[in-house]
Amino acid sequence: MAKTVYIRLRHRIQTAPETSLVLADLAQVIDSEEDSSLKKLDVYKVSASDRNMVVVDVMHVIKVIKRTEPDAEIQSIGPTQTVVEIVYEKKKRKLIYLILVWMLLFVGAAMAIINFHEDVSMQAVHQKLYFMLTGDRIEKPLLLQIPYSIGLGLGMILFFNHVFKKRINEEPSPLEVEMFKYQMDLDQYVAMNENKESVKKLHDH
Template identity: 25%
Template sequence: MDNLGKYVYAEQKRQEGTGYMKQQTVYLKCDRSAEVQAQDVFLKDVAEIRCQDPVLQAKLKAIKIYHFPKDGEKRCVISCLKLVSLMEEICPEIDVQVVGETDVLVEWICVNRHKGWQQWIKAAFVCLISFFGTAYTIMAYHNDVGINEVFTEVYRMAMGAEPGGLNTLEVFYSLGLAAGIIVFFNHVGGRRLTKDPTPVEVSIKNYETDVDKTLIEQAGREGKELES
């Protein structure tokens, strides 16, 4: 055995005798926002953990990172630096690689806040407002553009006579309006026409993203971000 081989063999024996553990790479992917239903927030609630050791992975996921006070704010911003610090404190031998967001907006949702008949009343109220509001908007638009006069003039030009009551143009216009709304919003009851997200879902997602970014930036400016 040459000198290099003897050195490697001796180093292996030394590591085995001292309980040396090879440094492991842990990948941390944080979400931009997370909702929890308990006051205690754990690492698994706000991020994904990946490593080769399943025992180490489970240990890291169980790290408690924050506790919402009962009478305090229900929202906080946690920096990934705090998460890395807590992980390295529990397991000093790991090498954490952050591959996701750098800040996480965590919100504590009280599950008992809206239950039973209150939730049904709210849903019914929203449905009524949406139905009558949409109907009024369509009628007001038709009144502004004079849709009845347009239909009457088109019928007179095509048929050479005055329309008597409900005519074909009004029927097909109503059917086309309903079909256009269904195709645009990509919904028929609870079923989708395609797998693509609807325009409403895209707008809501963009709105939520803008709100999350604004809250995170505001917490950073006010010094409320948890970094250590």
Template identity: 30%
Template sequence: MKAQESVCLVHPEIKIKDIMSLYCTDKDLEQKIKNQSVYHFIGDHDQRKCFSVLMLVEVIKQVDKTLDVINLGAEDFIVYYKRKQEESKIFHYGKIVFVILVAFFGASFSIMTYNTDVGIEELFYNVYEMIMGQAPDGPNILHISYAAGLAIGIILFFNHAGKIKLNDDPTPFEVQMRLYERDVNDTLMINAGRKGEEADVDS
């Protein structure tokens, strides 16, 4: 068997097939095990529960005590229960617009403060005067090339331009989100273990 580190379900009844992959040479027995109930969330609010893989072994052994169970996945995992809700299109697109505005103005502010800190305007002024022999009277080729290079660099680094990805590698955002998700899950499992809230064979 192979359990994932975290699973999100939209129904309160947790069966083995919902939270792990399972292989058995006896297909009838495999289907019977997959349909075994593990836990049932009570209430209609969003919840989460930490489980030990030993609990799954116990559930499987209840079906057939002679089975040899080999775990190839996580030793502890979290199941999230999220109620299935229909989200209005206005609210959905409103969230998208909000994120776009925050990202745009946040990035703009960061770039402007960086340029101010390093004195980029003064640097361009001096470089232009050094090469052209006269002081610039406004935006010039250095500003244009810098702005274009900045945009191209951001697209190449983040590997994303609209719906187009430059290659199949995950973007830095995706990598950071997966790392954050893993850290959150690890923290929740450690806290559940310390508080005795983890569903285990002796709980």
């Protein structure tokens, strides 16, 4: 009786250049044999021509398995492609670049907040609120402005759900959700455009 092999390709993996990817790297495998050699089967060799990303299609994986186990019945579950990101050794960034980027982001964020408050006349709003609460008219209602400034910073920390590298709770922040959506769209684009198994050009003869 032919054995059944269940494979589920991983959605995305990261690997170093010039790496030989085995089946266990690319997919979860369930085989009738406890110590199956299929998991150690070479499926794809990362080369310099692959540059940053390459897509491994499930049809290629099945072909490789069939060469070793021609009588096996292969059941594919889940994604039909694995996006392989090739991670090269990162160069150490100089401290001056980090400081310049930090200053650029800090000044840009500060200008955005200042311009927003100017557009909505926040100082005038605080003055009116202070008058309604105390009955006194003053130019700089620090009693409202200082707590408001502190609350603005705390609100941003709660919104992004991070204090430096520490997460406040397990709930993802809106920024993380947007980055996840972007990554999913990017992977789908790469899978559709870089997959040599599924992209085929027909030429008129």
